[in-house]
Amino acid sequence: MNKVLVLYDSRSGNVAKMAALVAEGAGQVPETEVRVRHVDEATAEDVVWCDGLAVGSPTNMGILSWKMKRFWDETMADKWLEVDGKIACAFSSAGGWGGGMEMACQSILTVLMNFGFLVFGVTDYSGRKMTLHYGAVASKEPREEETQEACRILGRRLAEWTALYVHGRKDQNPLTKGVKRLCPGDFVEDKTQQA
Ligand SMILES: Cc1cc2nc3c(=O)[nH]c(=O)nc-3n(C[C@H](O)[C@H](O)[C@H](O)COP(=O)(O)O)c2cc1C
Numbered sequence: 001m002n003k004v005l006v007l008y009d010s011r012s013g014n015v016a017k018m019a020a021l022v023a024e025g026a027g028q029v030p031e032t033e034v035r036v037r038h039v040d041e042a043t044a045e046d047v048v049w050c051d052g053l054a055v056g057s058p059t060n061m062g063i064l065s066w067k068m069k070r071f072w073d074e075t076m077a078d079k080w081l082e083v084d085g086k087i088a089c090a091f092s093s094a095g096g097w098g099g100g101m102e103m104a105c106q107s108i109l110t111v112l113m114n115f116g117f118l119v120f121g122v123t124d125y126s127g128r129k130m131t132l133h134y135g136a137v138a139s140k141e142p143r144e145e146e147t148q149e150a151c152r153i154l155g156r157r158l159a160e161w162t163a164l165y166v167h168g169r170k171d172q173n174p175l176t177k178g179v180k181r182l183c184p185g186d187f188v189e190d191k192t193q194q195a
Pocket residue numbers: 009010011012013014015016057058059060061062063093094095096098099100139140141
């Protein structure tokens with residue numbers, strides 16, 4: 001069974017909504033078991049259990065929340081050298097566009113790299129001007145369809161990579177499985193807007 005953990009922190013519910021969408025996306029890959037854990041209830045064993053991990057945090061001063069940082073500093077400290085090679089990605093909500101959500105994703109990815117995770121971004125677009133190159137991002141709650149879809153794509157891509165690289169399921173390779181992957185040109189209605 002393909003195993004995905006969605007680990008998140010959320011103070012006012014926005015990242016929790018993103019986490020549910022990331023989990024929904026992961027669940028679109030057959031034979032995938034998805035666990036969703038708030039950082040307050042997550043254990044080191046949840047991380048050990050998974051093949052792939054999506055970590056979400058509110059953007060706090062441009063980086064991950066102190067609770068999420070503490071989880072890796074303290075809860076996971078004994079597991080250092082034991083979780084290398086798992087596949088991982090990030091997502092974050094900030095107070096507004098430009099508020100640092102991609103930097104927060106980068107800070108999450110930095111922590112994960114420190115533990116030996118194989119981290120990734122996504123080249124696909126989820127809307128006319130929305131992609132998730134460093135992880136899925138939202139301004140406040142994921143209200144717009146393209147923001148919601150970015151979260152789903154992230155979770156689905158994570159489960160596809162773990163299916164392929166951990167379980168050898170070549171049929172789940174997103175580059176060859178025949179599911180349309182969107183790029184900016186797919187959304188251009190008015191050619192004068194292309195630049
Ligand atoms: C301590 C603190 C720091 C924050 N720092 C930022 C920030 O650097 N940039 C930003 O745009 N929003 C910032 N915010 C706003 C949150 O990132 C935003 O409200 C987010 O959607 C909260 O997610 P949550 O509902 O999952 O807790 C901050 C909020 C708090 C409480």
